[in-house]
Amino acid sequence: MTEDTTTKPPLTRAATLAKAHAEITANRLDALVAASPGNVYYTSGTYFMTQKNIPERLGLVSITSDDDPAFVYCTIEEGHATQESWLKNLRGYTEFADQPVDVLVDVLKKQGADRGRIGVEKRFFSAIDFERLRNRLPKAEFVDADPIFDRMRAIKTPEEIRILGDAAMATDAAIRVAFTEAAAGMTELAVGEMMVAEAKNRGGEKLLHLVLAAGANGFKIHAEPGTTQLKSGDVLRTDFGMIWSRFYLSDIARTAFVGRLEPWQDETYRKLEHVQQTTIAAMKPGVKASDVYRICADAFARAGVEFKMPHIGHGIGVVIHENPMLHPFDHTILEPGMVFMLEPAIRGRDGFYHTEDMIEITETGQRVLSRSADWATPMVIS
Amino acid sequence: MTEDTTTKPPLTRAATLAKAHAEITANRLDALVAASPGNVYYTSGTYFMTQKNIPERLGLVSITSDDDPAFVYCTIEEGHATQESWLKNLRGYTEFADQPVDVLVDVLKKQGADRGRIGVEKRFFSAIDFERLRNRLPKAEFVDADPIFDRMRAIKTPEEIRILGDAAMATDAAIRVAFTEAAAGMTELAVGEMMVAEAKNRGGEKLLHLVLAAGANGFKIHAEPGTTQLKSGDVLRTDFGMIWSRFYLSDIARTAFVGRLEPWQDETYRKLEHVQQTTIAAMKPGVKASDVYRICADAFARAGVEFKMPHIGHGIGVVIHENPMLHPFDHTILEPGMVFMLEPAIRGRDGFYHTEDMIEITETGQRVLSRSADWATPMVIS
Numbered sequence: 001m002t003e004d005t006t007t008k009p010p011l012t013r014a015a016t017l018a019k020a021h022a023e024i025t026a027n028r029l030d031a032l033v034a035a036s037p038g039n040v041y042y043t044s045g046t047y048f049m050t051q052k053n054i055p056e057r058l059g060l061v062s063i064t065s066d067d068d069p070a071f072v073y074c075t076i077e078e079g080h081a082t083q084e085s086w087l088k089n090l091r092g093y094t095e096f097a098d099q100p101v102d103v104l105v106d107v108l109k110k111q112g113a114d115r116g117r118i119g120v121e122k123r124f125f126s127a128i129d130f131e132r133l134r135n136r137l138p139k140a141e142f143v144d145a146d147p148i149f150d151r152m153r154a155i156k157t158p159e160e161i162r163i164l165g166d167a168a169m170a171t172d173a174a175i176r177v178a179f180t181e182a183a184a185g186m187t188e189l190a191v192g193e194m195m196v197a198e199a200k201n202r203g204g205e206k207l208l209h210l211v212l213a214a215g216a217n218g219f220k221i222h223a224e225p226g227t228t229q230l231k232s233g234d235v236l237r238t239d240f241g242m243i244w245s246r247f248y249l250s251d252i253a254r255t256a257f258v259g260r261l262e263p264w265q266d267e268t269y270r271k272l273e274h275v276q277q278t279t280i281a282a283m284k285p286g287v288k289a290s291d292v293y294r295i296c297a298d299a300f301a302r303a304g305v306e307f308k309m310p311h312i313g314h315g316i317g318v319v320i321h322e323n324p325m326l327h328p329f330d331h332t333i334l335e336p337g338m339v340f341m342l343e344p345a346i347r348g349r350d351g352f353y354h355t356e357d358m359i360e361i362t363e364t365g366q367r368v369l370s371r372s373a374d375w376a377t378p379m380v381i382s
Numbered sequence: 383m384t385e386d387t388t389t390k391p392p393l394t395r396a397a398t399l400a401k402a403h404a405e406i407t408a409n410r411l412d413a414l415v416a417a418s419p420g421n422v423y424y425t426s427g428t429y430f431m432t433q434k435n436i437p438e439r440l441g442l443v444s445i446t447s448d449d450d451p452a453f454v455y456c457t458i459e460e461g462h463a464t465q466e467s468w469l470k471n472l473r474g475y476t477e478f479a480d481q482p483v484d485v486l487v488d489v490l491k492k493q494g495a496d497r498g499r500i501g502v503e504k505r506f507f508s509a510i511d512f513e514r515l516r517n518r519l520p521k522a523e524f525v526d527a528d529p530i531f532d533r534m535r536a537i538k539t540p541e542e543i544r545i546l547g548d549a550a551m552a553t554d555a556a557i558r559v560a561f562t563e564a565a566a567g568m569t570e571l572a573v574g575e576m577m578v579a580e581a582k583n584r585g586g587e588k589l590l591h592l593v594l595a596a597g598a599n600g601f602k603i604h605a606e607p608g609t610t611q612l613k614s615g616d617v618l619r620t621d622f623g624m625i626w627s628r629f630y631l632s633d634i635a636r637t638a639f640v641g642r643l644e645p646w647q648d649e650t651y652r653k654l655e656h657v658q659q660t661t662i663a664a665m666k667p668g669v670k671a672s673d674v675y676r677i678c679a680d681a682f683a684r685a686g687v688e689f690k691m692p693h694i695g696h697g698i699g700v701v702i703h704e705n706p707m708l709h710p711f712d713h714t715i716l717e718p719g720m721v722f723m724l725e726p727a728i729r730g731r732d733g734f735y736h737t738e739d740m741i742e743i744t745e746t747g748q749r750v751l752s753r754s755a756d757w758a759t760p761m762v763i764s
Contacts, residue, residue, distance in 0.1 A: 052434070053590070053591070053702045053703075054702065054703050056505070056703075075692075076692070079602075079603035080603055083603060084603065094692050095692040095693065095709075096692050096693060096707070096709040096710065096711050096712075097692065097710070097711070120509070122508065122509040122510035122513070123438070123508050123509075123510050124508060125508065125509040126504065126505050126506060126507065126508065126509065127502070127504040127505075127507045127508065127509055127511075127512035128504035128505050128526065128528075129509075130509035130512075131504070144510065146510075207589075208435070209435065220461075221461035221462055221465060221466065310457075310458070310476050310477040310478050310479065311477065311478060320435045320436065321435075321436050321438075325478070327477075327478040328478065328479070329478050329479070330478075
């Protein structure tokens with residue numbers, strides 16, 4: 001709800017097109033088509049937020065090696081396309097009267113790509129739209145472009161890293177402030193409200209998610225803040241994210257203790273922190289995402305803690321889980337400019353213990369972008 | 383964030399399965415597969431909210447004419463599947479290690495449907511998942527199940543209508559309260575905050591969308607509340623929705639005037655209200671959705687107002703735009719138990735004029751569920 005105060009834009013037309021053209025050449029494509037809101041943002045400079053609630057209202061960007069990329073959008077999004085996008089080759093369609101795929105077909109014909117190799121997002125395109133596209137362009141060869149866009153977006157621009165890092169640090173600080181002001185007797189809801197208010201004061205625009213639970217509430221399916229009052233001896237866990245600089249996301253998890261700290265709570269917390277620091281130290285250029293997962297799993301095993309997480313973290317940007325993902329089957333090699341949320345958790349005997357940090361991969365190793373305070377020591381809410 | 387206080391559940395296993403079995407028979411299907419969060423909710427009783435942020439984390443329900451329906455879900459959603467669903471035939475998959483489509487293929491084989499006619503949501507299934515499904519089941523015939531689920535969900539249960547009606551009425555009342563407490567000099571943000579707080583007091587759980595703009599701000603792309611102060615003579619427009627009873631949505635638009643009412647503002651407002659009432663009167667069983675659109679377009683023409691809206695309204699439930707839609711190409715015949723949001727708008731010379739009501743189709747005609755106050759007379763904020 002606040003104005004964008006970024007001085008330099010996180011993305012530029014020139015840098016994005018250079019990346020896209022390199023991929024078009026490397027994959028011998030005649031056209032590369034973006035369709036998901038994240039990839040349309042990346043290639044056009046504007047994000048159709050309404051697609052979150054109305055996914056059928058497609059936006060599409062078709063890029064070739066020489067032409068000005070074409071932007072197919074619903075005329076309801078006219079202002080976004082004309083005033084916020086860096087694209088000039090605009091093709092609006094009228095919702096319900098026109099089929100977005102038919103307009104894309106016209107565009108691909110004009111671009112001379114209708115009998116060529118076309119990269120499309122098969123993870124995002126619906127079966128019905130893809131069927132229509134193939135039927136309308138029987139001579140075209142369709143290539144899965146998901147890995148291409150994943151690669152393009154995985155390396156963040158310096159401005160993206162600044163925005164994401166500022167958002168992560170402000171989210172962390174808001175959690176710390178709320179935990180500092182919290183006290184036994186206060187409800188989960190009251191702590192959550194302080195957290196959101198503090199994040200908004202620091203520039204957070206909209207709430208993305210807020211998990212906040214005291215004690216055994218952390219085991220509930222819906223670990224959202226409720227009317228339960230904090231009491232001495234509780235473990236308090238939050239996983240909190242907001243939207244910043246219009247499109248970028250934050251996602252930070254922290255754990256603290258109400259009133260006092262039991263020795264076994266201290267031990268569990270420090271084990272989790274040790275796993276986190278061991279894993280962070282392993283994150284550097286040349287290491288595979290799957291290796292990071294394995295190193296984390298090993299650290300859990302050495303700490304004698306059961307480990308069953310399908311993933312331990314994820315890329316982040318304008319989508320909450322961006323690739324690469326830190327799971328056993330993602331063999332992407334870490335490179336400088338990648339940004340990860342690393343979030344191991346322990347199912348303790350009194351609740352979930354969870355920590356989540358933003359890690360930037362640098363030329364020489366990594367940088368933690370999300371610690372506004374000392375979380376290595378368990379925080380006791382007094 | 384509040385507990386569900388509904389006494390009778392909005393959906394029941396028996397009623398949903400009866401609808402599904404009738405469709406399976408009528409369409410000679412061997413299996414009917416739900417995949418989108420809305421249809422998985424409808425057929426399982428639980429909603430995977432995380433799919434809004436993480437769409438790849440599929441939930442799938444496969445229904446046959448005799449078996450217990452099978453529920454394929456990510457083990458991260460274990461609690462939802464085991465404690466919140468009415469399904470007992472559960473098949474969890476481990477994210478990244480398993481492919482949800484492969485688990486569905488196993489299920490369809492066990493159900494004996496792997497060589498039969500299978501209804502799938504082609505609007506929701508991704509091209510890559512559908513390709514995998516077809517490759518794994520080459521003998522199966524795949525039928526587009528989107529119209530089937532649309533029909534099932536279009537007729538709301540009495541409990542759904544009660545929840546949706548209460549939510550619409552409370553949203554309307556929250557707007558009225560905020561407009562009543564508003565005054566010249568107050569910012570759009572302050573009015574919006576009063577609106578959200580009032581809706582939360584009345585049971586609204588989470589903000590869905592909040593458009594709120596004074597005067598020419600209504601023409602902006604991002605008509606979200608900002609630091610602009612209301613001033614005498616402004617038209618003030620809002621389009622506001624929240625989440626209620628955990629999964630159901632509200633969506634109400636209203637227009638008012640700050641300080642005084644100019645004659646031409648009064649005229650524009652009354653034209654819009656006349657269009658609204660004319661269209662409402664035409665909404666009854668037997669009339670087509672496209673006819674409702676045409677009647678509204680005619681009313682605009684008779685009022686001498688330019689009309690370019692691609693649609694004038696939509697079904698609503700657990701998804702903001704549910705079918706039937708009130709547009710020229712939707713020829714669904716209105717039936718008792720359908721619920722629509724009717725939302726014509728006028729681009730006035732000083733801002734947007736917008737009104738939106740919830741209309742239930744009854745046996746004999748229709749009922750307006752969203753007017754907590756007299757909106758026929760233009761409201762002047764003093």
